[in-house]
Each structure stands twice: as structure tokens, then as C-alpha cells.
Amino acid sequence: MAAAGGRHRRADVVDVALRVLDAYGLADLSMRRLAAELGVQPSALYHHFANKQLLLAAVADELLARGRAARGDEPRPDDWAERVAAVCAELRDSMLAYRDGAELVATVRAYGLGAAVPERELDEALRSAGLEPETAAVARRALLHYVFGHVADEQTHLQASAAGAIEDAPRASSDFELGLSLVIDGTRSRLNSAQL
Amino acid sequence: MAAAGGRHRRADVVDVALRVLDAYGLADLSMRRLAAELGVQPSALYHHFANKQLLLAAVADELLARGRAARGDEPRPDDWAERVAAVCAELRDSMLAYRDGAELVATVRAYGLGAAVPERELDEALRSAGLEPETAAVARRALLHYVFGHVADEQTHLQASAAGAIEDAPRASSDFELGLSLVIDGTRSRLNSAQL
DNA sequence: ACCTGAACACCGTTCAAGT
DNA sequence: ACCTGAACACCGTTCAAGT
Numbered sequence: 516m517a518a519a520g521g522r523h524r525r526a527d528v529v530d531v532a533l534r535v536l537d538a539y540g541l542a543d544l545s546m547r548r549l550a551a552e553l554g555v556q557p558s559a560l561y562h563h564f565a566n567k568q569l570l571l572a573a574v575a576d577e578l579l580a581r582g583r584a585a586r587g588d589e590p591r592p593d594d595w596a597e598r599v600a601a602v603c604a605e606l607r608d609s610m611l612a613y614r615d616g617a618e619l620v621a622t623v624r625a626y627g628l629g630a631a632v633p634e635r636e637l638d639e640a641l642r643s644a645g646l647e648p649e650t651a652a653v654a655r656r657a658l659l660h661y662v663f664g665h666v667a668d669e670q671t672h673l674q675a676s677a678a679g680a681i682e683d684a685p686r687a688s689s690d691f692e693l694g695l696s697l698v699i700d701g702t703r704s705r706l707n708s709a710q711l
Numbered sequence: 712m713a714a715a716g717g718r719h720r721r722a723d724v725v726d727v728a729l730r731v732l733d734a735y736g737l738a739d740l741s742m743r744r745l746a747a748e749l750g751v752q753p754s755a756l757y758h759h760f761a762n763k764q765l766l767l768a769a770v771a772d773e774l775l776a777r778g779r780a781a782r783g784d785e786p787r788p789d790d791w792a793e794r795v796a797a798v799c800a801e802l803r804d805s806m807l808a809y810r811d812g813a814e815l816v817a818t819v820r821a822y823g824l825g826a827a828v829p830e831r832e833l834d835e836a837l838r839s840a841g842l843e844p845e846t847a848a849v850a851r852r853a854l855l856h857y858v859f860g861h862v863a864d865e866q867t868h869l870q871a872s873a874a875g876a877i878e879d880a881p882r883a884s885s886d887f888e889l890g891l892s893l894v895i896d897g898t899r900s901r902l903n904s905a906q907l
Numbered sequence: 908a909c910c911t912g913a914a915c916a917c918c919g920t921t922c923a924a925g926t
Numbered sequence: 927a928c929c930t931g932a933a934c935a936c937c938g939t940t941c942a943a944g945t
Contacts, residue, residue, distance in 0.1 A: 566919080661853055664857075665852065693849045697849065702893055718910075720909095
């Protein structure tokens with residue numbers, strides 16, 4: 516699988532990086548380890564990416580693209596609130612599909628280097644509800660902070676219980692929807708008071 | 712200030728760690744740099760803390776304790792929603808007082824090693840509103856994800872504009888309250904539907 | 908109780924050079 | 927276009943030993 520000694524293209528590097536991420540976690544996704552897994556010297560990676568941050572941005576974008584592809588061609592709901600919930604659920608599923616996915620995407624987004632697609636989709640849904648651009652931006656940020664924080668917590672607990680320890684209350688998947696509906700309901704109340 | 716060559720107590724180490732954090736950021740708060748700043752060998756730190764995670768937990772707890780002390784003896788509001796807002800505002804102010812404060816506290820909380828005080832205060836306020844324990848827990852997590860995410864973003868942008876670059880829209884402090892009120896309003900709606 | 912000195916097994920990145 | 931080899935300036939942690 517390591518294809519020791521071959522030459523690679525950007526897409527190969529990203530693909531192997533996602534496998535290393537899923538197998539060993541973000542902390543062990545080092546340039547040196549990734550190079551070893553590719554059968555190549557660490558310095559070879561700098562032919563494909565100027566630095567590690569840009570590599571991680573490409574990995575995060577690929578992770579999100581795969582999550583989007585996994586959804587298939589199901590269209591987004593018409594209702595803005597359902598559309599917001601669907602975008603957040605797809606983002607969560609995408610990140611849950613790879614170990615430390617939430618930490619990766621949140622880090623990349625903090626750098627401002629990628630992972631911009633869910634942002635745009637949320638903005639569209641919130642504006643379609645009739646929110647002012649500034650209010651939509653506030654709601655969008657609150658939603659994303661919630662999703663990243665919640666899924667990062669989920670993955671931390673997944674790792675902790677996978678590494679043995681105590682199986683402390685598996686935390687149902689409905690927990691995600693409950694917290695999300697809090698933020699959506701708060702956003703809806705903002706909408707009503709502006710329209711009446 | 713480095714008191715080169717002296718012997719130290721836990722509290723000295725934590726104090727200098729907070730100064731290193733504020734001056735150079737979390738990424739540069741290494742055991743080796745901290746030791747150098749204390750005028751001591753890196754291995755000496757392991758007399759005071761078993762590992763870096765536990766050191767960071769102590770630093771985060773001290774940061775929060777100082778934020779609480781800065782508030783003085785102003786009592787919490789009686790109204791639950793105002794109390795929630797006050798706890799979140801104090802948490803934000805505490806973290807904003809040190810560079811990368813939000814990243815530090817969020818990391819420590821993810822390890823489950825400290826920073827538990829704001830959690831308890833939020834839980835108390837939400838239960839006093841009449842929420843079921845499970846609903847209170849969902850709201851508490853949503854609130855904390857929002858606060859950590861928002862303040863981490865604020866500090867990222869503070870660093871970016873401090874390091875020069877463009878002064879892209881200073882992002883008013885009221886932005887924090889706006890997003891927070893979204894989550895609080897969502898929580899309140901949950902309360903009404905349960906009580907009527 | 909608090910620290911030194913030396914070591915182990917790592918990092919990200921640069922750069923001249925090779926094919 | 928893609929990679930090697932060697933180096934630079936770092937990491938966290940352990941451990942025997944010193945005072």
C-alpha cells in the first residue's frame with residue numbers, strides 16, 4: 516500500500532495522508548511519517564505543498580468532498596431550517612468518517628485556508644430565510660462553532676472508549692440534533708421578530 | 712524576570728508559563744522554552760508536573776481563576792438568562808486576557824483535565840431555569856462550544872491584525888453577545904414549550 | 908525537595924544536487 | 927517533474943545522579 520519508492524502526484528499524497536490520519540490520528544500525521552508511508556524522503560513533500568498547513572488544507576477539502584460524494588445526489592430540502600440542519604448533518608458525517616476529522620477541519624478553517632463550502636451553503640440557507648447579511652453571518656458562525664465543537668467532542672470520546680477505559684454513556688446521535696435545534700430555534704426567533 | 716538558576720515552586724512555574732503564553736503564544740509554550748525562561752533544565756519541570764498536559768491544565772485553571780478575581784465580588788444576576796450571559800462573558804474576558812487563551816482552555820477541557828468551573832456555573836443557571844438535567848447538559852455544551860469557538864476566532868484575528876496584514880473589519884464585541892443570545896433564545900424556547 | 912546532564916526518539920523546513 | 931541526502935533548529939520525556 517505504501518508503494519515504496521514511486522513518484523507521486525498531489526492527489527496520491529492527499530489520499531495517503533487521509534489513510535494515515537484515519538489510522539493514527541492528527542497528532543501522528545507528521546510530514547516525516549507521511550513521507551515514510553509514501554516511501555519517499557520528507558523533503559520530497561515540499562515539491563507538492565509549500566508547507567504542512569497547505570497540505571492539511573488539501574486533506575480537509577478532500578475529506579469534505581468525499582463526504583459530499585457519499586451523500587449522493589439527494590437534493591437539499593426547500594425549507595431553510597431543514598436545509599441548515601441537512602448541511603450541518605452532512606458536515607458532521609463527513610468529519611466523523613475520519614479519525615480527528617473535526618479537529619482537522621476546524622484547524623484548517625481557523626487558518627482560513629479551506630473548508631469554505633459548508634460556510635457558503637449555510638450562508639445561502641440563512642439568507643434565503645430572510646435574515647440580514649450581518650445576522651446571517653452571526654448565525655452561521657454560531658452554527659459552525661457548535662458543529663465543530665460537538666463533533667470534536669464526539670471523536671475525543673470515541674477515541675477514549677476505543678482505547679479501553681470506561682464506556683461512559685455512549686452519547687446518542689440525537690444529542691447532536693438537540694443542540695443544533697437550539698441554535699436553529701434561536702435563529703428563527705430572530706427572524707420572526709424582524710418580520711412582524 | 713527569569714530568576715536564572717533559582718529553585719521554584721509549582722506556582723512559580725505556572726506564573727512564568729502564563730507570561731510565556733501571553734508573550735509568544737501557545738505554539739511556542741514548550742517545556743524547553745519554559746525551562747529556559749525559568750533558568751532551569753527542561754527535565755526539572757517534571758519534578759513539578761508529570762507531563763505537559765497536566766502543566767497546561769494548571770495554567771488554564773490559573774488563567775480562569777485570575778479572570779474570576781478580576782470580576783471582583785459582583786454577584787451573579789438573579790435571572791437565569793442574565794446569569795448564563797454573565798458566566799459566558801466572564802469566561803470570554805478571562806480567555807481574552809491572555810494570548811491564545813481560548814485555544815488553551817478548550818484544549819485542556821477536551822482532555823477533561825480542568826477548566827470545570829464555568830461548566831458547573833452554567834449547569835446551575837440552566838437547571839435553575841427549570842430545564843431537565845439532560846436538556847440543561849445539551850444547552851450547556853452548545854453554549855460552551857459557541858464561547859470557545861467565538862473567542863478562539865477573535866484571538867486568531869487579533870493575532871493576524873497585530874502581525875500587520877489588512878485590518879479586516881475589527882468585529883465588534885457585540886458580535887459575541889448577538890451569537891450568544893441566539894443560543895440563549897433557543898434554550899428559552901425549549902423551556903416555554905415544556906412549561907406550558 | 909529541587910535540580911543537572913545526557914540521552915532517546917522524534918518534529919518542520921531548507922537547499923544543493925541528482926534523474 | 928519529482929526526488930535524495932544532509933543539515934538546522936527545534937520537540938516531549940526518561941533516568942541516573944547530584945545537593
